[in-house]
Amino acid sequence: MSFSELGLSPAIVKAVAAQKFPQPTPVQKVAIPEILNGRDLLGIAQTGSGKTAAYALPLLDKMQTNRAFKNRYVKALVLVPTRELALQVGEVFLSFSAHIPIQIKTLAVFGGVSINPQMMKLQGTDILVATPGRLLDLVESKAVHLSEVETLVLDEADKMLNLGFEEEMRQILALLPKRRQNLLFSATLDNKVNAIQETLLHEPILVEIKEEETSGPSLISEMAYLVATEKKGPFLRYLIKHRNMQQVLVFVSATQRADHLVTKLANNGIKAVALHSGKSQGARTEALALFKKGKVAVLVATDLASRGIDVQYLPYVINYDLPRSSKDYIHRIGRTGRAExxxxxxxxxxPEDAHHFKIIQKQTKRVISTQETGDIDLKGF
Known part of the structure; x- marks a missing residue:
């Protein structure tokens, strides 16, 4: 099935083609036609399933003939739990809308940065992507009005609730018109998410894309190398240079290790940036942009800071430090092997990690090919 068979307008289909999307993912095949038909939808799908495009494309399609005519009265609202996800979702909308003849304005707003520039940019916004706290600040400042929102999207609703945004979400829902389309996406359907969807959604279509957490995505090949602790740094540099890796996401266990590793890589002629909670929002945004644009080859990240990172065609993920759990292992490797x-x-x-790595393999029901590295000459690395 192609995107042209999902009911999208020719302009949107061209925009998809310009982004070189090969074909719709399972969640897109089901969700796009239903959203175009105005149905409420409950989507249970993991990060990397294509869920952002599943709602972005039909929203942009409908917005072509239904733009916001009142200034600061947005037509579509996308609520997300984190600043990183707000930027990522906003980028998806912008990447598609850049190829649409009709100008549709999308803006991502979030805390941790000055509110004044966001207030100014809200003029003429059709689609607003926002974190709950910053959205309420903007509403209180009368910088944006929600009384004409026609479509509400809650993305990563489970994470939003787990981060304690339930009260903010209820305040926002009270500001919206009762007649609207509601789209809720979540990785899991736990009790909190179920309670929200029961009150929010009206006769929703359920789209559930099951991906066994124990199996991981099938397009990923996995390999492990046994390395002496003192040789981890040189071996990483050897691996990147020997394999000519142009884009690789490297996971470490702590912020200090991220900065240290970036310095070591840079000293050996490998351009790298760090992404962790110790950096300002501006620095994190710049680091991710440099990596996505190919200006640096290596992004060194902690698990927490990596949440919401979505690089569509990322070829390599390296676990420099072992993850704490099998669940974290699956999440890490799931950053690669996306978009088919x-x-x-x-x-x-x-050697200190060997037992823990065996546990990860056992819990994830996999046997990962492991190679010795003692015979590799690491001089000069």
Whole structure:
């Protein structure tokens, strides 16, 4: 099935083609026609399933003939839990709308940065992507009005609730018109999400894309290397240079290790940036942009800071430090092998890590090919 068979307008289909999307993902095949028909929808799907485009494309399609005519009265509202996800979702909308003849304005707003520039940019906004706290600040400042919102999207609703945004979400819902389309996306359907969807959604279509957490995506090849602790840094640099890796996401266990690793890589002629909670929002945004644009080859990140990172065709993920749990392992390697592109996940295992790595393999029901590295000459790395 192609995007042109989902009911999207020719302009949107061209926009998809310009982004080189090969074909719709399972969640897109089901969700796009239903959203175009105005149905409420409950989507249970993991990050990397294509869920953002599943709602972005039909929203942009409908917005072509239904733009916001009152200034600061947005037509579509997308609520997300984190600043990183707000930027990512906003980028998806912008990447598609850039190829649409009719100008549709999308803006992402979030806390941690000055509110004044966001207030100014809200003029003429059709689609607003927002974190709950910053949205309420903007509403209180009368910088945006929600009384004419026609479509509400709650993205990663489970994470939003787990981060304690339930009260903010209820305040926002009270500001919206009763007649509207509601789209709720979540990785899981736990009790909190179920309670929200029961009150929010009206006769929703359920789209559930099951991905066994124990299996991981099928387009990912996995490999582990046994490395002496003191040789981890040199071996990482050897691996990146020997394999000519042009874009690789490297996971570490702590913020200090991220900065240290970036310095070591830079000293050896490998351009790298760090992404962690110790950096300002501006620095994190710049780091991710440099990586996505190919200005740097390596992004070194902690698990927490990596939440919401979505690089469509990321070829390599390296676990420099082992994750704490099997669940974190699956989330890490799931950053590659997306959009039906092959990816490779590599794990560096020290003697101290060996037992923990065996536990991860057992819990995830996998046997990962492991190679010795003692014979590799690491001089100069």
């Amino acid at each position: 592109s092959a990816g490779e996940a590599i794990t560096l295992v020290t």
